[in-house]
Amino acid sequence: MSQHKYFTSLEKVPQISEEERALLDPVQEEFYFRTNTYYNSLINWDDPDDPLRKMVIPSVQEHDDGGLLDEYDEQSTVVVQGLQRKYYNQCSLLVASVCGATCRYCYRKRIFMEGANDEIAVDMGKIVAYLQQNPEVTCLVITGGDPLVLSAAKLKKFLQPLREVETIRHIRVSSKMVAFNPHKIIEDTEMLDVLESLRTPDKNVWVSAHITHPREITDVAVRAINLIHDRGISMMNNFPIVKGINDDPQVIAEIYNRMVELGIFNYYTYICSPTKGNVSCVIPVEKALEIQEQAKRLASGFSRTARLIMCTNTANIEVLGKSDGRIYFQFFHAREPQYDNAIFSLKSNPEACWFEDYEEVKNGECKQPLGQQV
Numbered sequence: 001m002s003q004h005k006y007f008t009s010l011e012k013v014p015q016i017s018e019e020e021r022a023l024l025d026p027v028q029e030e031f032y033f034r035t036n037t038y039y040n041s042l043i044n045w046d047d048p049d050d051p052l053r054k055m056v057i058p059s060v061q062e063h064d065d066g067g068l069l070d071e072y073d074e075q076s077t078v079v080v081q082g083l084q085r086k087y088y089n090q091c092s093l094l095v096a097s098v099c100g101a102t103c104r105y106c107y108r109k110r111i112f113m114e115g116a117n118d119e120i121a122v123d124m125g126k127i128v129a130y131l132q133q134n135p136e137v138t139c140l141v142i143t144g145g146d147p148l149v150l151s152a153a154k155l156k157k158f159l160q161p162l163r164e165v166e167t168i169r170h171i172r173v174s175s176k177m178v179a180f181n182p183h184k185i186i187e188d189t190e191m192l193d194v195l196e197s198l199r200t201p202d203k204n205v206w207v208s209a210h211i212t213h214p215r216e217i218t219d220v221a222v223r224a225i226n227l228i229h230d231r232g233i234s235m236m237n238n239f240p241i242v243k244g245i246n247d248d249p250q251v252i253a254e255i256y257n258r259m260v261e262l263g264i265f266n267y268y269t270y271i272c273s274p275t276k277g278n279v280s281c282v283i284p285v286e287k288a289l290e291i292q293e294q295a296k297r298l299a300s301g302f303s304r305t306a307r308l309i310m311c312t313n314t315a316n317i318e319v320l321g322k323s324d325g326r327i328y329f330q331f332f333h334a335r336e337p338q339y340d341n342a343i344f345s346l347k348s349n350p351e352a353c354w355f356e357d358y359e360e361v362k363n364g365e366c367k368q369p370l371g372q373q374v
């Protein structure tokens with residue numbers, strides 16, 4: 001098993017001075033911290049603004065951030081413990097309350113806190129029964145936390161029962177382990193056996209990689225990606241645009257291009273969702289759109305497939321573009337099927353970091369008519 005060690009205390013990170021740690025102690029008391037020797041080895045510790053450092057090392061601003069821990073009220077979408085149903089045809093199955101490291105921008109920081117285990121699936125029998133009784137749910141995202149942190153045996157306990165559900169057509173395992181600790185993927189061949197066993201001749205399994213910066217694509221990460229592909233498992237990538245980490249068109253274009261070179265589909269790039277403890281990471285919606293548009297211009301043709309997505313508590317909404325003082329959106333995936341693909345526009349607000357920050361949106365509802373005409 002991987003020799004790379006995990007740390008859950010800044011005291012164990014020798015590159016952090018005592019002075020800095022004293023400043024960060026209140027943050028690590030409030031929000032979970034985790035990193036590992038592999039990811040730490042990628043950080044340029046001489047640069048206080050190194051993007052990979054910002055990915056995992058807390059900042060004092062986290063402590064000052066307002067907002068709620070469950071800003072998007074995910075709890076209200078729980079249909080069986082561990083199973084969230086945000087969209088009419090898709091559920092998320094939460095199987096782990098830990099990740100290879102903790103992204104400081106994470107919008108699910110609550111999941112790593114003490115007592116949050118009640119969000120993780122326990123009774124796969126009930127979950128399978130729910131999915132069988134709701135055949136309109138055809139997509140399942142296996143998430144957490146990070147499912148690939150688990151041992152092969154634990155992962156199997158969650159995943160194997162899903163093969164009984166005929167109506168689940170697409171399974172996506174959401175994991176940042178290719179970036180955070182690819183050695184786990186390389187060395188844990190049983191875990192790859194479990195993933196492979198989920199495939200049937202006509203039903204594939206996807207792993208979404210969450211590569212957020214090109215420097216995460218090391219030779220070891222490439223080996224892990226190739227091993228996943230060798231098992232016939234397809235891969236996609238989705239990641240947020242995060243202040244100080246990748247809010248640069250060149251950096252994002254490089255991720256898009258590298259993904260295509262590695263046979264990974266650029267699925268979506270999302271607006272970092274503001275929640276308690278990550279507000280300082282958030283880029284305004286229209287700034288993110290500008291960055292994404294420039295990145296696409298810089299990326300090669302095949303690499304331009306990623307959509308810019310804002311995840312609200314009732315839908316995933318694609319940010320389409322801006323023109324004549326209005327910003328255009330399209331429902332990509334809605335809780336209510338009648339909204340799917342509906343297009344609408346709102347008065348531009350360059351400061352808006354979230355849907356609710358737009359004048360015409362109140363209580364999550366848009367006052368503009370929804371439809372194909374804008």
Ligand code: SF4
Pocket residue numbers: 098099101102103105106107108144145146175176210
């Ligand atoms: S990998 Fe995902 S769930 Fe884990 S800390 Fe990062 S954003 Fe959160």
